[in-house]
Amino acid sequence: MKRTALIGQLAPYSGQTVTLQGWVNRRRDLGGLIFIELRDRSGVVQVQVEPDSPAFAEADQLRAEYVAEIEGRLQLRPEGQRKGGLGDHEVIATRVKVLGVAKTPAFELDKGDQVAEDIRLKYRYLDLRRPEMQRALMLRSRAVAAVTAFLEAEGFIQVETPMLTRSTPEGARDFLVPSRLSAGEFYALPQSPQLFKQLLMIAGFDRYYQLARCFRDEDLRADRQPDFTQLDMEMSFVEQDDVLEIQERLMAHVFREVLGVELPLPFPRLSYQDAMDRYGSDKPDLRFGLEFVEMTDLFAGGGFKAFASAASVKALVAPELTRKQIDELERVAKQNGAGGLAWLRREGEGFTGGISKFVGEVAPELIARTGVPEGGTLLFAAGEWKKAVSALGAVRLALRDLFGLAAAGPAFHVSWVVDFPQLDYDEDSASWTYMHHPFTAPHPDDVALFGTARQGEIRAQAYDLVLNGFEVGGGSVRIHDPEVQAQMFAAIGMSDEDAREKFGFFLDALASGTPPHGGIAWGFDRLIMVMAGAASIREVIAFPKNNRGVDLMAGAPSAVDAPQLAEVGVAVLAGE
Template sequence: MAESMQGLHRSHRCTEVNNTMIGEEVTLMGWVQKRRNLGSLIFVDLRDRSGMMQVVFDEPVIGSEGFSKAGTLRSEYVVAIVGKVQKRSAAVNENLKTGDIEVFATQLRVLSEAQTPPFPIEAGIQTKEELRLKYRYLDLRRPDLQKNLMMRSRVMGVIRSFLQDEGFLEIETPILQKSTPEGARDYLVPSRVHPGSFYALPQSPQLFKQLLMCSGYDRYFQIAKCFRDEDLRADRQPEFTQVDMEMSFVDMEDVLDVNERLIARVFKETLDVEVPLPLKRMTWQEAMDRFGSDKPDVRFGMELIDVSEVVAGCGFGVFTGALENGGSVRGINVKGQAAMSRKKIDKLVDHAKGCGAKGLAYLSINEDGTYKSSFAKFMTEEELAALVSAMDGQPGDLLLFAADRNKIVWEVLGSLRLQLGKEFNLYDPNEFAFLWVVDFPQFEWSDDQNRFVAMHHPFTMPYEEDLDKLTSDPGAVRAKAYDIVLNGCELGGGSIRIYQSDVQEKMFNALGFTNEEAHERFGFLLDAFSYGVPPHAGLAFGLDRMIMLMMHADSIRDVIAFPKVKDASCLMTEAPTPVDQAQLDELGLALENIEE
């Protein structure tokens, strides 16, 4: 039966007790991890968020009633214990922070009993994630998840402290706002008092933080909750947290500098890791050409090599056909893997097809210098030798080639590079490799919409020398945009903003918006700009994603207290769920053709 803690006050968390306190009385409260009954003594491992403490129950010390009660304790019972700190009488446990001490209990209160949990409450368990997420409140008791969430809290504290010291003001922006569909899908919220109208949950605070610059708050930040109704991946959730900031009267160097120093402070104060500054920079074009990705993992080589000129005019139609259609031929050298089995190579070919390619060409260089290849019979010895030389091929190497439009070639080889780099342990998983990617294209072509769309967003400033191309050659316009990348993962990005009305009008026209459509979507921002707007710029980075990388977690679900699964549902609360008809009627909504 549960008892009251009236009169008791916790004096310490478990691992706040140390061997300088031997002989002192302490009051600990937490969960029973394990009970071991040795007859004359009962040992209990007591757990709280700080760690564990061994508690000893000795009948002459605690009395027969307390000793009997200790014998009934089971895992996950919540207890309060008063006792004296003693040096361990048995062997020291080197794996515990409190491994050289124990507490001899003089009082025990059972504050709450517990059923047997559906999985062990311990680090590193192999329980299926679906079960853990259904009982997330139990999963969150596990030390590894608690470590992640405590790190998240520490990081947020360091971020706030740093930005406030740098003169930033923390200002909250609305959660219920206007839908401005351009990019990912909005989550919509129906309005009861405005029937037929909807709010949107923010994909980012972008428009409001720019309005704050118009309002004179020249350095803003917010640890903001954002929402995007899009397909999920390991590092994506329908609701996520980003560190958002905007600055007035600055250029790109100012934004990059403050964020580099912020990252360095966070990693030093939380992980004691030195981040060398300034961070490396790479243009978007260089990143794509060398790594096939605009978020390259630079911890290892295996870079893409353009062999288009080498194979131009060769006898292999796949190569020459790609070049004739405006594409390219590129390859990667998988060092020492010439003996890779055909079955495994076929899987790589399937991977390439999954990326949109028609196939994947390969050439193995045997130890005796001969070749085994899917295309050697179509090329002369001289052409093959030139190709191998261009790839720096040596006996024992496996060369992989993709031939298609650049976008597909980059996608195929970039993803294969990451897959093989992980498989062959080509990088140190404990290394943190930061990188700025700059000079993005202003636009990218959308086959679905049959028009150019903004690669970042419609308010990104083009380079001044490219302004004349906004109408004549949008695909050649470069953006004053920048992304910060860590270990092949985009942490975040930002840009210099457009603040001149004529440039913004050209930008909207390039995106296919009429002036009327632009004002319908963004009129309140454009109107604000007419009253005097300073040059401004900003950046936002994903807090969840950064904590995931800092803690070497496999998924951002491991660093979010209550995450969703791949279909955007919550296994614990079973959200989303149907609502009562009365609620729908009040909102003026009717559901039609709903299919399970």
């Protein structure tokens, strides 16, 4: 039982007898002839079984998704039937053997894109037979190989970090695992290997990487899963520019090796303030323009009260919009924190519709600043700066999707967003928290602002890698000075006792001779999703959960029986 080659590699064997193994993609009977499309991961080939062939009786048993072994002569198809590549050939069968029977599939594989996702996930082993799914996972495999080859050549050492660890505050809820041997105590599944990779730098490994499994108990969406893969990296004796430079070369290498695409280097950099001010997002999609136009000064103290006292007024130039489209965009703005979406339509040297009765005096300046064309629409967001720009940023993306604006730009656009705030003020608790995580190093020039009224101005040495509007990587230079770490903990209201309780082992290590170090983690599933042109990371993960965090195929999560719970000292409270 040995096949000659994968189906996609058969062409060199033209004119020879070959042995194939695979799945029946389709079976057709035509005037006593049986035609079979045989499929494996590399392609599909047509097999012809003639009525007088010794293989006919066995071939007559084949149905869709049966597994078969077929022997026959590989030959060119008649000239008018050739389709290019392997489609130029067919196999005239002399022997057919059924290797595995199959019940009727739950859905037609060649119509998988029309099947409800929950059905596809329930029968994932069938869904993964589809060429589209296999291409995505093979692309992922090639990306892993490219990453590994590059990092090994750059002197990185692959190290695995624990899957069962201590629960520490990292921004999302932990998944907890009860311990049978330590009754009443729990492990946590890691949200990331953050502390461990810093410990590896303290231990002197200098350059580390791993494809790490990470777990976060958070609300799901198209680019999130409860368990996911990070490409995790850390380097010693580096500054921010060193980290960014090697990441750019790595990303360019992956795109070149996997897709044959050359990414222009260096990647452009925007500060967090600039990205939010111009695009309303800290992960802006730069494949198209639509930058905001600053309007705060134009309306300040004017007659339009909604804008006159607003901390920020921004405008966006859009094509001509119908009233229905404007209403939909207003819905998007409100979903993202705006009170509404003001608008104007240019008509001649003035405006009509929306708030046009309030802008007569400033109409010439509005046209001059924005360059809005005849019939074009101006959209406005006003209010507190972050809420206003974030809402208009969501409207910008809705316009991208409505008019296909990204299609006019490059297929892939990669950029950096840098100089994030070190601290983020939480209105609900009236306290400061960290923007990224509590081990991010502040800008050296801003350390003196800790503990002052201006600590909200501290810049972090943090950076995000953005691809087509998705954050595909994020990292920072880390705090390596115990005194600065203590200042950071104090700034977020963490007492020495709390810090010792949560991070005692790490603080001891930090005081044991720590080199300057920094790193980054790539959201590997998200990166592959964009590279593959998929709409969801579920399309590039072999066995994902659905958008409710459920594995429909395996039936997880599931109840466990009472003896199992008793062994680990856990009692389940009945839901109300």
